[in-house]
Amino acid sequence: MKLLDGKTAIITGAASPRGLGKATALLFAQHGARVAILDLDMDEASEAAADLPGQGHQGFVCDVTDRAACMVVAEEVIAQFGHVDIVVNNAGITQPLKLMDIQPDNYDAVLDVNLRGTLYMSQALIPHFRARQNGSIVNMSSVSAQRGGGIFGGPHYSAAKAGILGLTKAMARELAPDGVRANAICPGFIDTDITAGKLTNDMRAQVLAGIPLGRAGTAQDVAGCCLFLASDLSAYVTGSEVDVNGGSLI
Ligand code: NAD
Numbered sequence: 598m599k600l601l602d603g604k605t606a607i608i609t610g611a612a613s614p615r616g617l618g619k620a621t622a623l624l625f626a627q628h629g630a631r632v633a634i635l636d637l638d639m640d641e642a643s644e645a646a647a648d649l650p651g652q653g654h655q656g657f658v659c660d661v662t663d664r665a666a667c668m669v670v671a672e673e674v675i676a677q678f679g680h681v682d683i684v685v686n687n688a689g690i691t692q693p694l695k696l697m698d699i700q701p702d703n704y705d706a707v708l709d710v711n712l713r714g715t716l717y718m719s720q721a722l723i724p725h726f727r728a729r730q731n732g733s734i735v736n737m738s739s740v741s742a743q744r745g746g747g748i749f750g751g752p753h754y755s756a757a758k759a760g761i762l763g764l765t766k767a768m769a770r771e772l773a774p775d776g777v778r779a780n781a782i783c784p785g786f787i788d789t790d791i792t793a794g795k796l797t798n799d800m801r802a803q804v805l806a807g808i809p810l811g812r813a814g815t816a817q818d819v820a821g822c823c824l825f826l827a828s829d830l831s832a833y834v835t836g837s838e839v840d841v842n843g844g845s846l847i
Pocket of ligand 1: 609613616660661740783788792
């Protein structure tokens, strides 16, 4: 018996080939889940779904900043898959801006994808989860929320990711009586397209020196944590924020 046998999952922002969402989709599929990959481009989402082992995975186009689109896609996935057990709110963007350089449209863009998207996709699934008295919501925050900044994200990214932590705890509290869990993951410095090629060798060495485990994280490191939070292994875990950062905050 695999950890996610018979379960189905929606993962947002999961088409990026080296991204955390794609690695999570792969691990979920390896553990028996049927996965819906949501992203901005239909071809990329379908290609990512076709890469997964097992049957029935599917790509869907969905801009998570569009509440109506989230509702439509959630209904479509429920209709096609029969039910949904897990949502991983992973879609995110960042902008390397300093405090005084943030313009209203920067603030909107970063809060919209990271924070509104997390609310909208969750709202699209909560009635279904409640009706089934079952569901796991996994929200992608960041070490930037905890440190008030990171290497790449600006203050608006920290604000959005910190908002996700508060939202997750509120979700966990409100949904617990319905058997629905919500948890957040705070990845540290992970090698993906968001981080690739953006540091000089010296800067990278400096960053790694601040990580007790002495290396950057991998997408698989984050996927492993998603698997735990999505599966029944974490049946008594809700409202938590799990650090996947090599010990950066010790
Ligand atoms: P990535 O850029 O590789 O993937 C992000 C995906 O989100 C892309 O496929 C993109 O198309 C999609 N996306 C963007 N806007 C969208 C929208 N409006 N609707 C739907 N999809 C949208 O990034 P990644 O490194 O895999 O990051 C995944 C998540 O993890 C993000 O939320 C990011 O903030 C968070 N995170 C990453 C790191 C890191 O070091 N890589 C660290 C902490 C947190």
